[in-house]
Amino acid sequence: MHIHEGYFSSTFVTGLFYRCWRPDTPKAIVIVIHGFGEHSGRYDGLATHLVHRGFAVYAPDLRGYGRSPGQRGHIDSWRDYWYDLSMFRNFVAGRERQMPMFVYGHSMGSLVVLDYLTYQIAGLQGAILSGVLLEPGKVANPLLIAAAQLLSRYLPTFSLRLGLDVRALSRDPEVVEAYRKDPLVHNRASARWGTEVLKTIAAVKAQVKNIGDPLLILHGEADRINRVEGAHWLFREVSSTDKELRIYPEGYHEPHNDLQKEQVLHDITDWLERHL
Template sequence: METTHAEETLAAPGGPTLYFQSWRPVAPRTVVAIIHGIGEHSGRFRKLVEALVIRGHAIYALDLRGHGRSPGQRGHLLSWSEYREDMKAFLETVAQREAGRPLFIYGHSMGGLIVLDYVLRHPEGLSGTIISAAPFESVGVATPLLVTSARILSRLWPSFALKVPLEAQALSREPSSVADYLADPLVHRACSARWAMEALDANVWVKAHAGELSLPLLLLHGEEDRINTVEGARRFFEAVRSGDKQMHLVPGGYHEPHNDPGNARVFQVVDDYLRAFRA
């Protein structure tokens, strides 16, 4: 299938100029906007992108501020609302490019939290959301030491850089995927003290408002995710009151369903979800 790939930038109102990529088949069925997790970037979704584009879906993927090829201190912001502003600018750009096509948003890991925080406030213009391995209950990152340090430093030194204690081997059961992550020069393992506190507060807010989610939801999670627990995903799913929801658990799966063995089944589940859309 003929596909075009583009690398561009957009200006977030009052914020930095952000990098994003797009991959388009000739006549897309639907459009998927991808938001990555902490410390990574838009280029880490190659397998997912290839699987969806060949099935006829256009993909747009953003590098959040402080990540990848976008500017800013790595893993830093002053308020979670900055992500909402970036998301708004990104989605408006995508919607203008793809007017008339169903638009879905896909958030992985911390990107899932960013997406849920946004769509709970601004579901307009979106056809559905896909949330992968979101940090409803984190065990590998939000350690007691990190939380305590962040709480103190967030007030005294907001930009102070903390090391995110993320276990690379817990990302995927595929050794080559872990090796790619460790060798990627655009990956970082830092967050600021203020970012850590804003993320914790956003997580509390999102879980408290789960029952208000109005968009169709597909929740993806590995059953053996050691970074964000599957129990947290189950509890969030149960709290969503909408009947238009589904959950796909990857047997034995680690943190990245799109980079884990058996990802072909995950891609098919996502494709089925996108194709099921009816205006």
């Protein structure tokens, strides 16, 4: 396995960081888009598993996350993430010419990917969506929403703590402890970020019929961060005829890092192989 780190440019920002895990002769590419507050390095286990099965994995740190520049957890518009994914996909395609390509989005990353797919983007083999952000849990309380809407208008960069319960990420205490100690993890979001998330959830729900790509949806049944009802809604409403839903009993927010991760990794690999 070859591991490479580097930088790419997106719209209005340069020096976005990315990681690549690659076998000698990959049969396909998987682009991984991380969740809120985290970064590409937290996907090393998933990437290593996929590389050993012949897939190359590329994962950026979105603007404001990990080793990329920008205010932590801030965007001017959700379109910023759309550009980051679009430019990164073009960057990867330039390095891995004529290679089948999938995209994998977790939590906030799932919303980035869903928004991207509503534009009926061509050329992808399919998408994997994990911990789907369509029905957020307790962090989306009415008082926090009202404060974000007011501040987004007058002080869009004002930073708020989301109060994320890290114990809800995984039932594996080692995963939770590693998250707590990770210096690249943060728990802050700007007021504008908060309002853009809500706007994008509404936009995706209104345009979900535009998505016809093959989909694999993964969700922990006991996810308190993003409620499982969002995954069920997506599976029911999306136009894709090739779609699969995997709900993991008693599972928490990060299926790939939870106690049933071996089953999750098997499900991911099996789906990717069937869609080459």
